[in-house]
Amino acid sequence: MTSAYKKLHDTFARLSRFGHLSAIAGWDAAAMMPPEGGQARSEALAELSVLTHQILTAKQVGEWLEQAGGEQLNDLEQANLREMRRHYQQAALLPESLVQAKSLAGARCEQAWRIQRKSNDWEGFSENLKEVVKLSRQEAQLRAEAAGISRYDALLDLYEPGMTSQKLDVLFGDLKTWLPDLLQTVVEKQKTETRIAPQGPFDIEKQRQLGLKVMGKLGFNFDAGRLDVSAHPFCGGVPQDVRITTRYNENEFLSAMMGVIHETGHARYEQNLPKEWLGQPVSNARSMGVHESQSLLFEMQLGCSEPFLKSVYPLVIEQFGHREGLDESNFMKLNQRVQPGFIRVDADELSYPAHVILRYEIEKALMEGEIEVDDIPALWNRKMKEYLGIDTVGNYRDGCMQDIHWTDGGFGYFPTYTLGAMYAAQLFRTANKAIPTLQDDIVRGDLTALFQWLQQNIWQHGSRFTTDQLMKNATGETLNPAFFRAHLEGRYL
Amino acid sequence: MTSAYKKLHDTFARLSRFGHLSAIAGWDAAAMMPPEGGQARSEALAELSVLTHQILTAKQVGEWLEQAGGEQLNDLEQANLREMRRHYQQAALLPESLVQAKSLAGARCEQAWRIQRKSNDWEGFSENLKEVVKLSRQEAQLRAEAAGISRYDALLDLYEPGMTSQKLDVLFGDLKTWLPDLLQTVVEKQKTETRIAPQGPFDIEKQRQLGLKVMGKLGFNFDAGRLDVSAHPFCGGVPQDVRITTRYNENEFLSAMMGVIHETGHARYEQNLPKEWLGQPVSNARSMGVHESQSLLFEMQLGCSEPFLKSVYPLVIEQFGHREGLDESNFMKLNQRVQPGFIRVDADELSYPAHVILRYEIEKALMEGEIEVDDIPALWNRKMKEYLGIDTVGNYRDGCMQDIHWTDGGFGYFPTYTLGAMYAAQLFRTANKAIPTLQDDIVRGDLTALFQWLQQNIWQHGSRFTTDQLMKNATGETLNPAFFRAHLEGRYL
Known part of the structure; x- marks a missing residue:
């Protein structure tokens, strides 16, 4: 029988492959992409962030994490499991709709910022930023409640x-x-x-x-x-x-x-x-x-x-x-x-x-x-x-x-x-x-x-x-x- | 109730967003990527091709395609449905394992080719190519059987x-x-x-x-x-x-x-x-x-x-x-x-x-x-x-x-x-x-x-x-x- 740890291992390997695509597409958006590509890129990255959120927060993953705690693991595997748990807990708190909305609002704000900053356009920028702040507060609130800490501390802990x-x-x-x-x-x-x-x-x-x-x-x-x-x-x-x-x-x-x-x-x-x-x-x-x-x-x-x-x-x-x-x-x-x-x-x-x-x-x-x-x-x-x-x-x-x-x-x-x-x-x-x-x-x-x-x-x-x-x-x-x-x-x- | 056509529409929109990431990562692999990135890139793209294959060939998609045939659609929607059906049929024929194996073998062969071609290394290249040919023949065979045409014609029809x-x-x-x-x-x-x-x-x-x-x-x-x-x-x-x-x-x-x-x-x-x-x-x-x-x-x-x-x-x-x-x-x-x-x-x-x-x-x-x-x-x-x-x-x-x-x-x-x-x-x-x-x-x-x-x-x-x-x-x-x-x-x- 495949151990729960092995199943987690494979799931996180899969997530990392999607993370690869996200990292390269994100780099491209900042270093290569022409302006008209921005909208489609944001949508593609948001789709991917929803997908990885789904994979990471699947009910099974939570179950495997529990089971794996009782399995024979060496030190490195233990450390890996601890990190897996951290990622899972951080993600499982957030509803998919919030993940998608944050990804889209963030990409929109960032892309507009590239132009707005040049033109010193605080008015335009602050409109987008308000949406980002609203969603970030929602995220912080969910994390704070789950961890029993303040909103800001909950975000700080991510980094x-x-x-x-x-x-x-x-x-x-x-x-x-x-x-x-x-x-x-x-x-x-x-x-x-x-x-x-x-x-x-x-x-x-x-x-x-x-x-x-x-x-x-x-x-x-x-x-x-x-x-x-x-x-x-x-x-x-x-x-x-x-x-x-x-x-x-x-x-x-x-x-x-x-x-x-x-x-x-x-x-x-x-x-x-x-x-x-x-x-x-x-x-x-x-x-x-x-x-x-x-x-x-x-x-x-x-x-x-x-x-x-x-x-x-x-x-x-x-x-x-x-x-x-x-x-x-x-x-x-x-x-x-x-x-x-x-x-x-x-x-x-x-x-x-x-x-x-x-x-x-x-x-x-x-x-x-x-x-x-x-x-x-x-x-x-x-x-x-x-x-x-x-x-x-x-x-x-x-x-x-x-x-x-x-x-x-x-x-x-x-x-x-x-x-x-x-x-x-x-x-x-x-x-x-x-x-x-x-x-x-x-x-x-x-x-x-x-x-x-x-x-x-x-x-x-x-x-x-x-x-x-x-x-x-x-x-x-x-x-x-x-x-x-x-x-x-x-x-x- | 959401029409079957609308569900297909949303599914293909989602596929197209993943297609976007695949296209950009593919371009990057050919135009930007340093050599040591190749292996991880191949794995990431293969993972994505398996995912899109799963989404496209989900049982529901076949059912929606049948139902949508009976829905009121304008000319453009009819044409869209025809193309959706074509994509579905082309994909549904192939087992996921073959899709993944082809993607990996193809990426490996292509990346090695970039170096092998320079050194005129047919020996090395032909080893990889044999694997690609083997998998392509399997693909062609499956397509040919389903369409009742020859293997090559079945591939030709893709392009x-x-x-x-x-x-x-x-x-x-x-x-x-x-x-x-x-x-x-x-x-x-x-x-x-x-x-x-x-x-x-x-x-x-x-x-x-x-x-x-x-x-x-x-x-x-x-x-x-x-x-x-x-x-x-x-x-x-x-x-x-x-x-x-x-x-x-x-x-x-x-x-x-x-x-x-x-x-x-x-x-x-x-x-x-x-x-x-x-x-x-x-x-x-x-x-x-x-x-x-x-x-x-x-x-x-x-x-x-x-x-x-x-x-x-x-x-x-x-x-x-x-x-x-x-x-x-x-x-x-x-x-x-x-x-x-x-x-x-x-x-x-x-x-x-x-x-x-x-x-x-x-x-x-x-x-x-x-x-x-x-x-x-x-x-x-x-x-x-x-x-x-x-x-x-x-x-x-x-x-x-x-x-x-x-x-x-x-x-x-x-x-x-x-x-x-x-x-x-x-x-x-x-x-x-x-x-x-x-x-x-x-x-x-x-x-x-x-x-x-x-x-x-x-x-x-x-x-x-x-x-x-x-x-x-x-x-x-x-x-x-x-x-x-x-x-x-x-x-x-």
């Missing part, structure tokens, strides 16, 4: 299992006590230094070539992935075929280059998830926070460090030649510039947490029903002024319309960026202790030992352990924000 | 409903009586003329720009489609988002340009299928032969005509400048050069039918069990020698391994190329009679009237009529190969 707004309030509350002062100090300090903006234009094909070379240095497997362009950089696709994107600006190349380094961090995690378990939930990346820890370890811990910048500098010169603003010491300084600005994805690591905390506070209030969509711009403006001293009044494009996340209902995701930054600092510090030669290795462009350490401590484990356990195994303790503070003070003071 | 090998034997038999002599005469005649091969290299980005401009002239809607690169040019995607591909060679630009014109013919048909019926079978292109008639009308009837070449010539000069071999009269002659060669997709319109007849004869014998895969190379060599005077011994790459069609079991498809050439000649002749100013319009680059005629007579009808009826409505008679002969003699003698 960062085990995380709560209570913990976040502590973590972010702590940040708020020291980060604004540190930011202020560093901004003042940097005012005394000379930085020269390198003179453009920077040919876009050359920027692409630079990105590809840096990806090569960072171990990206080009036989199992691609680099393309999209409005909002992301890492998509499937572990066997990881699709990362960036965007180019002729006047400035660092933003695209750093975007590529960031997404390559995500990509290497995906490309190195446990191969023998692909298709099973236990092979998935642990959480969005852990995912972001990899991209930020690549971009911030490694990418903006002087040893790494030294090793990348010759590639930059190879593409763009020596020109004003491209001498080595200025290049270093440019990549460690602290300058509060409008755009989260372009933010330096000192201002980034402020962007996240602002969004966290707004989306939490929105999901808990304390504010409405119409309240967002004023709140945004007030908090941007308060946290970063920046005026965004009337500038929706570079204000509350800059992110893709809310367009398809990804409420609860933003905190994972700053959690990721904290995990990254803790992991990189530990890796440096474990590999005494690491700083020299990096200057020489030899990242083998670092990648081996990440492979052994993070990548190969997929979702085998909880985040707490994973961090404990890797660093000896669970999340400790002191590493992040030490990193920032060490680099910028 | 060209109503066509039989008996009819093809007559059509192709007739061609064989006059085409070899005509080919010989034209080759001799052209030997006395001077043609200069334009001097490369032709920058690939410039070739791409030229292709995009020609697509623009030909009315391609770039908001609903793209041009990309693949090993084997094709037109894929969905009517709302048509993906065409070509391939580039730095030494020669005409092949890519003509490939683009060809695929644009397919694309305009797809982009102009009846919008209000999209998602229903009646909105599909009528048949592969009719599809090919549009691409060949664009490429051969229009594209290789002197009036059109005159109108395109300035675009060519704009990209590549005046250089040897690019004076206008030589440019005309290059596009009407008749020169039997190895490669079907690069063949002129006089040698093309020989490529098709050769494949038709081989694949028919293969499906009927008269020959085996191991017999293909010798047969191929003999027929190439006989029909085109070309020696392909040992050259599998440019011989029997050049096409993608057999790799995934597309037996019965090849004849539609020459049927398309015949339909195209008949349609273009009729359009010229209907639009007396057409030749002048074309020189001036004004293709409005031609496209209007195609829209009214072919594109807007989808699968509403049978091919015979469509041709009769458009041209006053069913397929008449005399138009093709008159066209070739008129252009080349």
